[in-house]
Each structure stands twice: as C-alpha cells, then as structure tokens.
Amino acid sequence: MSTSLTPPRSIVIVGASLAGLRTAEALRTAGFAGSLTIVGDEPYLPYDRPPLSKDVLTAQDPAQFTALPLPDGLDARWQLGRPAVRLDPRARTVTLADGTRLPYDAVVIATGSTARTWPARRPPLPRGVFTLRGWQDAVALRAELAPGRKLAVIGAGFLGGEVAAAARARGLDVTLIESAAQPLERAVGTVAGGFVATMHREAGIDLRTHTTVSGFLATDDGRITGVRLSDHSELPVDAAVLALGAVPATGWLADSGLALEGGVHCDAYLRALLPDGTAVPGVVAAGDVTRVPHPLAGGAPVTLGHWTNAVEQAASAAHTLLHPDEPEPFSGIPSFWSDLHGARIRSVGLPGLADEARIAEHELVGERRLEVSYHKEGHLIGALTIGRTRRLAAYQRELQALGGAASPLAS
Structure with a gap:
C-alpha cells in the first residue's frame, strides 16, 4: 500500500456523544497533537444514552447516571x-x-x-406524545410518569420494552403495542421474543401484539386522551411514547455527495464512500450513523446501533486517520445488553440475520434463564442469554474465530 498519505493536523469530529468522545480519546491516546474540534447539536458535554430509558426514568436523582467522564489532556475545542x-x-x-x-x-x-417519528402524512401529533433519544426527551417523559396514570408505548423493541418496564416500575398502567407476533421478533426471533413477552405480562403490562396504532385522540386544545388501534378499538391514555426504532442522522450530509442510504456507507476501514464505492479523502465515520461491511454478515454492510459498536468503531476510525497508509479493518463482534424487570438480557453477534435458532436452556419458572444460539446456513452467527451472561464468552470466542476481532463483552 502506498506510503504517500500523511496523517491530519486538524480534525473536526461532528457528534458530541459516545462515538465522538471515544474517537477523540483514541486520537489523543495514540499521540495526535494537532487541533481537535468537537461539534454537538445539544448544549451538553457527552452523556451516556442507555440510562435514558432506564435509570433516568426511575431514579430520584437522574443526573448522576448520565455524564460520560472526560479524560485529562483531551484539549478539544467544543462547539456545543x-x-x-x-x-x-x-x-x-x-x-x-x-x-x-x-x-x-x-x-x-x-x-x-435519531428517533423514527410518526409518518408526516398523518395528522400532527397531540401534546403528550413523546420520542426518546436525548436528555431533554427523557426529562420531559419522566415528568409524565406519575403513579396511576395510563401510558401507551408504541413499539416493543429494546427501547420500547425498557420504557414500558420503567413506567410500570413507577406504578403506571402501561399498554405496550407491537405490530409483530412477539416483542423483539425481528431482532432476536420468536423464542426470545416470546420469553420477553411473558416477562412483560407477568410484570402487569398489557402487551398487545399483531396490533398497530392508526391515530390519536385529543382534547380541543390538543392534549392526548387516547390512541386508536388497528382493531378499531380506542385506548384511553394520559401519554404515549413512540418507540418505532432509529434512523441514522444523515440529514446534514444531504448535499455532501456521500453514499447515505441506510447510513453513511463505509469501507472496512470506516472511510466514507461515494456512491461508486470510492473512499472520500479525509472522511471517516463511527457509531450508529455508519453502514459497514461485517465478516459475520458475509461482508455485507450492516448498521449497528449498539454502545459497544460505537466504542470499537471509534478506535478503528482514529487508527485509520492516524495511519492512512496502513489502516486496519473493523470487525468487532457486536454485543448488546438490556435490563427488563430485573432480568439481564445479553447478546453477541448478529442474531437478526439467522435462519435457525437453537435453544440450550429455557426456564421461565423461578429463576428466569434463557440461552439461544443463532445460525445461518449452519454456521454460528450470534447468541443471546437471559440470566446466563457468563455463557456468552464461549460463543464470542467462536464468533471471533469465524472472522471477528476480539472485543470485551459489555457488562
């Protein structure tokens, strides 16, 4: 590979959250001494987002759960x-x-x-309908979670499930609405989805599957009073949360010339690409915004909205910038965690791409325990446990041997 490329002297990081901060840290740790500017659309220093749907909604002092520590010597110019x-x-x-x-x-x-919103072609949302992506979203939603109130959560993915669990823990009457046959079905299949469905119902959540929301009911001054469901019934509520998934935040890149369908298209070194597949000089990406080829997907591009992915891609992006003549491909093993109703859910790999799920343990009575491995064309592609975190290590080692780089399990 050519050695004519030179490392940059000034770097701008657009995004002042986990991936942006970790990239800045990796650059400084690797010896980058040039100008470093970090741009953020929110007026806050970086904070951790996973607690927004958990501790921030339930803790008496939510602020203590969110701030990400800033390392000494970062020497960055903040544009918040x-x-x-x-x-x-x-x-x-x-x-x-x-x-x-x-x-x-x-x-x-x-x-x-960013949070996927209600379709623009439908009537405007009434007051009292929330999405949850940032700190202000969590603060506003938290103010609605008074015991005895009625909350509808639309979408039973990981975020929707966590919000529903937090609201139920606060004493609300919660209805969780899901279009698929089970929660999380597209992400981890029907077995794990059915397990989670039972957990929700045992916690007192009214889980409605095979159900969608067709509209909202509101007072004359625009405050939500209910939701209209696909079976033509009406559900009275005091507030609602849209948990419809997330979309990569690429709107600001619309006229950049980059390939953006489904996220910023990158090569294996996290270099941003043009539509013809050419790498753009001096432009890399990291975190939820990326669409990157992955060995576990047979080299097909995937978008991974996970905490560990943001951290690992940040390190790879920094290396690519500082060693442009000898970059290293990103191949970290995706890992994810969630806590629902006192149970710990952990996964590694890409369960959503599997064509077969094999159950090693399934225990809902007493201690909740589940162990499922996921396979594609007979090859291991992922694993999930509930209450059995330690068992993931063996799966991760096997996945690493199949083409992923070493990466510690999230805890």
Whole structure:
C-alpha cells in the first residue's frame, strides 16, 4: 500500500456523544497533537444514552447516571448547541447552523441516529406524545410518569420494552403495542421474543401484539386522551411514547455527495464512500450513523446501533486517520445488553440475520434463564442469554474465530 498519505493536523469530529468522545480519546491516546474540534447539536458535554430509558426514568436523582467522564489532556475545542448543517468534502469544511465554517484536514462523522417519528402524512401529533433519544426527551417523559396514570408505548423493541418496564416500575398502567407476533421478533426471533413477552405480562403490562396504532385522540386544545388501534378499538391514555426504532442522522450530509442510504456507507476501514464505492479523502465515520461491511454478515454492510459498536468503531476510525497508509479493518463482534424487570438480557453477534435458532436452556419458572444460539446456513452467527451472561464468552470466542476481532463483552 502506498506510503504517500500523511496523517491530519486538524480534525473536526461532528457528534458530541459516545462515538465522538471515544474517537477523540483514541486520537489523543495514540499521540495526535494537532487541533481537535468537537461539534454537538445539544448544549451538553457527552452523556451516556442507555440510562435514558432506564435509570433516568426511575431514579430520584437522574443526573448522576448520565455524564460520560472526560479524560485529562483531551484539549478539544467544543462547539456545543451548534448543529452541523453541511459537509463539503472538496473544500474540507463543516458548516454550522449559525454559518460558521470549520476547516479540517480530516473529519469524523459521529452524529449517531435519531428517533423514527410518526409518518408526516398523518395528522400532527397531540401534546403528550413523546420520542426518546436525548436528555431533554427523557426529562420531559419522566415528568409524565406519575403513579396511576395510563401510558401507551408504541413499539416493543429494546427501547420500547425498557420504557414500558420503567413506567410500570413507577406504578403506571402501561399498554405496550407491537405490530409483530412477539416483542423483539425481528431482532432476536420468536423464542426470545416470546420469553420477553411473558416477562412483560407477568410484570402487569398489557402487551398487545399483531396490533398497530392508526391515530390519536385529543382534547380541543390538543392534549392526548387516547390512541386508536388497528382493531378499531380506542385506548384511553394520559401519554404515549413512540418507540418505532432509529434512523441514522444523515440529514446534514444531504448535499455532501456521500453514499447515505441506510447510513453513511463505509469501507472496512470506516472511510466514507461515494456512491461508486470510492473512499472520500479525509472522511471517516463511527457509531450508529455508519453502514459497514461485517465478516459475520458475509461482508455485507450492516448498521449497528449498539454502545459497544460505537466504542470499537471509534478506535478503528482514529487508527485509520492516524495511519492512512496502513489502516486496519473493523470487525468487532457486536454485543448488546438490556435490563427488563430485573432480568439481564445479553447478546453477541448478529442474531437478526439467522435462519435457525437453537435453544440450550429455557426456564421461565423461578429463576428466569434463557440461552439461544443463532445460525445461518449452519454456521454460528450470534447468541443471546437471559440470566446466563457468563455463557456468552464461549460463543464470542467462536464468533471471533469465524472472522471477528476480539472485543470485551459489555457488562
């Protein structure tokens, strides 16, 4: 590989959350001494997002759960509360909402994802309908979670399930609405989904599967009073949460020329690509915003909205920037965790791509324990446990041997 490439002297990181912060840390740890600017659309220093749907909604002092520690010697110029609105790879500039242009030698796209919203073609949402992606979303929703109130959570994925569990723990009357046959069916299949469904119902949550929401009911002044379901029934509620999934935050890149369908398309080294597959000089990406080829998917591009993925891709993106003549491919093993109703759910690999699930343990009575391995064309592609976290280590070692790089399990 050519050695004519030189490391950058000025780097702009767009995204002041986990992936952005970890990229900045990795750059400094690796000896980068140049100019480092971090742009964030929120007016806050980086904070941890997983607690937003758990501890922030239930704790008496939620602030203590969210801040991410800033390392000594980061020496970054922070541009907070100033969203990026344009990337010009030819001029090598990032433009902020106030018109400020930030020149760069290299840029890191780490803008994460945004909550999928209600379809624009439908009537506007009434007050009292929430999405949950940032700190202000969590604070606003938390104010609604008074015991005895009625809450509808629309979407029973990991986020929707965590919000429903937190609200139920606060003493609310919770209805969880899911279009599929089971919660999490698309992510981890019907066995694990059915296990989680039983946990929700045993906690007192009214889980409605094979059900969608067709509209909302509201007072004359626009405050939600209910939801209209696909079976034509009406459910009275005091508030509702849209947990319809997330979409990569690429809107600000619309005229950048990058390939953006389903996220920022990257090569194995996290270099952003043009639609013809050409790597864009000086542009890398990390975290939820990326779409990256992965060995466990047979080299097909995948988007991974997980905490560990953001951390591992940050390290790889930093290496690519500082060693442009000898980058290393990203192949970290995806891992994910969730806590529902006192049970710990952990997964590794890509269960959602499996064509077969094999059950090693299934115990719902007494101690809740589940162990499922996922396979594609006979080959291991992922695993999930509930109450059996330690058993994932063996699966992870096997997945690493199949082509993934070593990465510690999330805890």
